[in-house]
Amino acid sequence: FFDLNYNNDYCVIEDNKFINASGYTMSEEQMDCVGGNGQGQDYNIIRRNTIVGNFQSGIRLGITTKKNQVEGNYIEWLPGTDMYGKGGSSVPSGNTFLGNTIKGGNCGIKLSNSNNNTITENTISGSIRGIALVADSIYGSDIAPNGNIVSKNTINVSNLANGIISEGLND
DSSP: OEEEOSSOOSOEEESOEEEETTOOOOSSOSEEEOOGGGOOOOSOEEESOEEEESOSOSEEEOTTOBSOEEESOEEEESOOEEEEOOSTTOSOBSOEEESOEEESSSEEEEEESOBSOEEESOEEESOSEEEEEEOOGGGSSOOOOOSOEEESOEEEOSSGGGSEEEOSSOO
């Protein structure tokens, strides 16, 4: 369990294995970059980690995060990678999700209220929704994500309408 909170910048989290074989739900997210009180967690690298089990989130980048790189991770079970914004200028921006393998869960990659992020070359299977770029008032203002680039992802979900759900202006 990693909790990157309150100005944890320039951290590298790589080549770790987080296994929860007992199947219970943890009360905290597996890798949680929440961004409390407007303090960002920026320029972090989260790569080549294996996260397997019944966690709330595999990797979660939160409220004010920017310029983080999430690359080459293997995530299996519940929601894959989540990103939440909280209104106005406090939205996650400029983050990159590259080459991750995500299996199972509610959303493979979910960006709520998030702008100008890149999601490319990820493989998502067995999730209810593949990639969700959505406005989500539960986590702050209800703002449609804009300027996100989604390309070259492989998505295998049972309902094609749930492959990529996009609100706002995204490529």
